[in-house]
Amino acid sequence: MSLNSFSQADTKTVCLPSKVARQAAKELVRYDGCVAENDLLSTVVNKLEERDEHKDTIIELLNGKDENNQYIIHQQELQIGQYEHLTDDLQKELKGQKVKSFLWKAGTFIGILTSSYLLIK
Secondary structure, three states, rough: OOOHHHOOOOOOOOOOOHHHHHHHHHHHHHHHHHHHHHHHHHHHHHHHHHHHHHHHHHHHHHHHHHHHHHHHHHHHHHHHHHHHHHHHHHHHHHHHHHHHHHHHHHHHHHHHHHHHHHHHH
C-alpha cells in the first residue's frame, strides 16, 4: 500500500510548500481585512452623505427664515415711514390749531375791548 499509485487516489487535498501556504494565508487575512475595511468605509460614506443631506435641509430652512426676516424688516421700515408721515401731519395740524386758538383769543380780546369801549362811551 505504500506505492505511489495507491497514495495518489485522494485528489481532494493539494500539497503546497509551507512558504507558499503561509503567503496564501497572509493574503487571505489581508483580503478579509480589506473587505471589512471596505464595508466600514462604505458605512462612513453613507453617514457622511446623510450628514450632507441634513446640512442642506438646515441651510434651506435658514434661508427661508432669512427671507421671512427680510420681509419683516421691510414691513417695519414701511411702518416707520408711515408713523413719521403721520407725526409730520399731526405736527402741522397742531400748528394750525395753535394759530386758530391764537386768532380766536385775539378776536375775543378785541371784541371785549370794543364792547367795553362802546359801553363806556
